[in-house]
Amino acid sequence: MSFSIAVESPLQDEVRELVAELNDVLHSLSPPEACYHLTVEQMAEAGVTVWIARENGRAIGCGALKRHNAEIGEVKRMYTRPEWQGRGVGRQILSRIIGAAEEDGLAELVLETGDQHPAAWAIYEKAGFTRCGPVLDYPDSPYSIFYQKQLGRTSDAA
Template sequence: MTVSIAVESPLQDEVRELVAELNAALLALSPPEACYHLTVEQMAEPGVTVWIARENGRAIGCGALKRHSADVGEVKRMFTRPEWQGRGIGRHILSKIIETAEKDGLAELVLETGDRHPAAWAVYEKAGFTRCGPVLDYPDSPYSVFYQKQLGRASSAA
């Protein structure tokens, strides 16, 4: 398996299909009001960087970094197609997000994920994220689990 991960525009038909698959997977696990999707158009806005994982040219996974301020970034749109799950692709995408956030000088990464996503929790926790209360403007919801990770600038100031 040769997988490449690179920054790409989400405004490609194949990426739109990948994101539609992600949205369907999320809506199968959580009510619509508890799904906080970014559209591919929002993913293409300034301040958002999108990584696409490909095997033999086919898009098989994605993840994004959304910058909210000079200090805080958010991990968004993490997904690996089911047939490639369990192979470390999400972990590799997340490492690219963390590396970029640190290079950008962000102090903290945060994220919201669903209450029925234990595989995602494991990826985040292995990467040093810790559970916390609601982040950004997300409501406190029984369907959400929140995580945060202090990055180099914040941890070196402590």
């Protein structure tokens, strides 16, 4: 089976369902105060780009890039439906996010993920992300793992 990935509006019923499924998974693994979600409405704001993976028209995965400023972007809302996990959906969405961040000239990508997501950690680490301390305004928490990735741009480039 093959799938496609495209930038889409999160303000679609099927994408809302996908994000609700993601939220249910996250709430089953971490207490509510340790879940730092963007709502679907926040995902539709300027400065956020959302990618949706589809197979035969059905949404099977998502991911987003939130631009915080001209230097830093954040990977958000990464999710692949269970029956599609392990087939490269997340890896390909992350690749699109990294590519867009590089095209935008961002210097760094950061992310926060849960402490019970080893499959996600593997995807991030294979893509060149390294673990770090808390990023942006996230609190240090035993439920969070933080990653960063330096991109091609350097602030002192001539």
